[in-house]
Amino acid sequence: MPNPTNAKPRSSRIPMDYFRHADGWTRWKARLTWLVTLVGVAAVAFAMAAPVTQRSMASRGPLTAVHTAWNTDCAACHREDFSFSAELKTNSFGNPCAGGAMDQRCNNCHNGGFPLEGSEGGIAWAGAFHHPNSSPGSTTSCSGCHHDHNGTTANLTRISDAACANCHNGLESHAINAQALTVAPKVVNFVGNGSGSHPEFRAHKEQWTDPGSIKFNHSLHMSAGMGQNYTLKQVGSTDQQRYKNYSAGEKGLMQLDCAACHHLDSSSTPGGAARQAGGVFQPIAFERDCKACHSLGFTKEKTGEVVEAPHKVQPAELKAFVEASFAREFLADQGIVPAASAPMSLPPLPGKPFSSTLSPPDRKAFDKAYGTQVRGALTRLMSKAVCAECHHLEGDRQADNSISGFGDKPLDQLLASKIQTGLFKDGASKAPAAWLGNQSSPIPLVWQPKARFNHATHRAWDCATCHAQVQGSTKSADINLPKLESCQSCHGPARNEVSTLTPAIQGGARHDCLECHVYHQASAGLAGLGNSAWTDPRGTTKEHGTATRGPSR
Amino acid sequence: MLITGENFRPHVPWIIGCGLAALAAAAWFLAESIGLAAWPSGGSRVGLVLGLGAGLICWFEFLLWPRKKMRTWRIGTVQLWLRAHIWLGLLALPLAIMHTGFRLGGPLSAATIIVFVLVIASGAWGLLMQQLIPSRILDLVPAETIVSQIPHLSRLAAHDAARLVSAVCGDSQDDEPDNYDNYLVIGASRHVGALQGRVLMTRAAPQEPIPDSLVLRSYFQNSLKPYLLSGRAGFPGLAHSRQADEYFAELRTHMPVAAHPAIAALADLCDQRRQWDRQAWLHGWLHAWLLIHLPLSVLLMILLSAHVVWALKYSTHPIPFIN
Structure with missing residues (x-):
């Protein structure tokens, strides 16, 4: 049988146009590409069409808990359009706080007094909200430090040390006036070696002494019997219950501790330092903390009545009070008023001393009958047993203010003098004037106004752990502030060496800058939550709500 | 690249x-x-x-x-x-x-x-x-080829093998009509030095069916054809060369010596099909x-x-x- 054809057609086994027909791989690539394209476009279109999904798609994550209310309201902080040109025209780019569109929205709520105006130390606030001497270019925008969208539990205010070190590793180049720097030019860590570690506290470094005008001997008051074999029985009856834990029975010697006089401020110090609750101690109050032992009473010879003189009065006012306290007897003696209706001690006319209301003949008669008793009472009150026990005369600061008494001045001279109130600002304490000006009490309330410290959070420690020197402090001038190393015992990197503290501490507590310092209004360290009024360095006072919350919107 | x-x-x-x-x-x-x-x-x-x-x-x-x-x-x-x-x-x-x-x-x-x-x-x-x-x-x-054409080439290989089996065993009623009785054109791989390429080889088909070789048709229908058409999925027993060697060695014991050249041609086709499977996988x-x-x-x-x-x-x- 002949071969019907040759082998050539059989050899063309692969069609010449085979490439025109897609194989499985090509078909699947096309199918998947179209599928992904459709799904992708649909997802994006859906997200863009619905405002809620549009925003949630853009969101980097949930806002922190305090901002939760704006989780779905992007426009509360962000621009939500493409209006670049309008913002370009209105923004002041050199000032991030005033310029950035988002910063402006931050300030809608957080306009807590910044950017500050005015001047401090001769340097004008130039829009900086950290320190008047910081150059505006050294400050970033709000979101430059406070990163939100990191979850509800994120802390917006716990900024890393690197942010601080950005300027504080060489403050000279970030200051408007490098010559006016009042702090160490280079501080980059709290614990470390070399020039970048935190310096010793200024009060110790500059060897301040206490500028307070109250004489006080801590060592004496913390000793058993307080140097006078003092017992509970000698305490006023109304205060015995309060002090019963400080003695072993009525006849036991009294021995006070820190808590006997120092009471944590559970809220704030109105008009004074604004701190967290428990951050500082309440100012020492004579009526609450001293009066139980330090009576201001004097005894009338005729009646044996004990009269309690008022506190916080000047000698002239004290004299008027004492004279008035004898008014009852004098008026009754003169038959002007029946003895039963005579005033007990107050002057007959409000606001006037009793003696000034008497006619000259009556005045002479009063002096004759009661002058000796009045002078006797005043002599006691002005003696080192009463007023002079704790106070100085104005402008007459004793070199050793632990010494009692006003010296050998005659009574008339003492009565014409004034008691020192507030702090001594005579330069002897070496404390700077700005610091002295921020303290309103005769006893400094806050020794480190630029730092945050909360005594309540350290309540697990005995006071002497940090304030060990108090037990031996005999002079009012002593500053019993712990030194830096005391803080560093706990606040520093964990280490193996054994601390001298009891119990032994090996570091490990937080030691970043913000553990103690604040950034905003740092030079006005007394500002902050907890104070009803806030006074900034310019001297202006704002209601705290206005300072921190801003105007109602 | x-x-x-x-x-x-x-x-x-x-x-x-x-x-x-x-x-x-x-x-x-x-x-x-x-x-x-x-x-x-x-x-x-x-x-x-x-x-x-x-x-x-x-x-x-x-x-x-x-x-x-x-x-x-x-x-x-x-x-x-x-x-x-x-x-x-x-x-x-x-x-x-x-x-x-x-x-x-x-x-x-x-x-x-x-x-x-x-x-x-x-x-x-x-x-x-x-x-x-x-x-x-x-x-x-x-024996690399164009991957997309492997199914087409597999069908051609199966067809060539079917014609060879018909020539050896004689036509059966199941065979497709074929006018190319005297010659077979099959693909084969040839070595030239270190290179190996695929060439077409024309073989002379047996003029008459070889006696006692009907068992080849059974082997072809049950295993060779499925493998040539679908590779490993059609008959896994020929997926590996060692298995294939054993398979064809056994087949030769059942076949007269005159049919051994045809069996060698079938083994060659299976080897090509195995390479195509490997090529598809790679x-x-x-x-x-x-x-x-x-x-x-x-x-x-x-x-x-x-x-x-x-x-x-x-x-x-x-x-x-x-x-």
Whole structure:
């Protein structure tokens, strides 16, 4: 049988146009590409069409808990359009706080007094909200430090040390006036070696002494019997219950501790330092903390009545009070008023001393009958047993203010003098004037106004752990502030060496800058939550709500 | 694209250029990070520039697709485009990661960067496969053919085998009518030195059926034909050469000696079919990455476009360079 054809057609086994027909791989690539394209476009279109999904798609994550209310309201902080040109025209780019569109929205709520105006130390606030001497270019925008969208539990205010070190590793180049720097030019860590570690506290470094005008001997008051074999029985009856834990029975010697006089401020110090609750101690109050032992009473010879003189009065006012306290007897003696209706001690006319209301003949008669008793009472009150026990005369600061008494001045001279109130600002304490000006009490309330410290959070420690020197402090001038190393015992990197503290501490507590310092209004360290009024360095006072919350919107 | 051996030289300028660019970007990024509480964000000066660079590279990478479709355009050789595609794509990865500030961000930005990383990873995998697989194919598949034509060639091989079996065993009622009684044209592999290629060989068919060889038809129908048509899936017993040797050795014991040349031809056909199976498997490794790389690249372009729109709409600062 002949071969019907040759082998050539059989050899063309692969069609010449085979490439025109897609194989499985090509078909699947096309199918998947179209599928992904459709799904992708649909997802994006859906997200863009619905405002809620549009925003949630853009969101980097949930806002922190305090901002939760704006989780779905992007426009509360962000621009939500493409209006670049309008913002370009209105923004002041050199000032991030005033310029950035988002910063402006931050300030809608957080306009807590910044950017500050005015001047401090001769340097004008130039829009900086950290320190008047910081150059505006050294400050970033709000979101430059406070990163939100990191979850509800994120802390917006716990900024890393690197942010601080950005300027504080060489403050000279970030200051408007490098010559006016009042702090160490280079501080980059709290614990470390070399020039970048935190310096010793200024009060110790500059060897301040206490500028307070109250004489006080801590060592004496913390000793058993307080140097006078003092017992509970000698305490006023109304205060015995309060002090019963400080003695072993009525006849036991009294021995006070820190808590006997120092009471944590559970809220704030109105008009004074604004701190967290428990951050500082309440100012020492004579009526609450001293009066139980330090009576201001004097005894009338005729009646044996004990009269309690008022506190916080000047000698002239004290004299008027004492004279008035004898008014009852004098008026009754003169038959002007029946003895039963005579005033007990107050002057007959409000606001006037009793003696000034008497006619000259009556005045002479009063002096004759009661002058000796009045002078006797005043002599006691002005003696080192009463007023002079704790106070100085104005402008007459004793070199050793632990010494009692006003010296050998005659009574008339003492009565014409004034008691020192507030702090001594005579330069002897070496404390700077700005610091002295921020303290309103005769006893400094806050020794480190630029730092945050909360005594309540350290309540697990005995006071002497940090304030060990108090037990031996005999002079009012002593500053019993712990030194830096005391803080560093706990606040520093964990280490193996054994601390001298009891119990032994090996570091490990937080030691970043913000553990103690604040950034905003740092030079006005007394500002902050907890104070009803806030006074900034310019001297202006704002209601705290206005300072921190801003105007109602 | 091969980047090994003598093919490496054209890649050197790209490697050096992209490496230096990546180092410069990293240095700038680190410099801008000093003193910041967190890594610079995508809206920062350095973040925006790096993001812009990565985005532009992405768009360029995507243009390879139309460039391949338009092969006749005189806009650089495809080789040049491929080199740029590889090295710029790798450069875009660190740029994009630094643009994120090492944060995933919201759903859109997270999806964008994840898809981007997958695209780069699939591309890198594909590049690796391109370095390894072709040489393996050369070694393991001397009878290499066009993968898409394997089913067609398999049918032809089965048909050739059926004609050979008919010639040996005699026609049966099940056989298809065939006019090529006297000659068989079958594919065979031939070695020439170190090379092996596939050639067509014309064999003379037996003039008469060989006595006592009917058992061959049974073998053919039950195992040889299914294997030639579908490979391993049709009859796994011939998937490995050792198994096939045993199979044909057994077949020879049942067949007269005159039929042994025909059995050798059938074994040759099965060997070709085995190589095609192996080629299809290697081809899958060589091209499977494209099933991921290409669709995700398209998705990346969509997400990247949306990311740009969103970033501009909700940007923190009016001008990112200011802060």
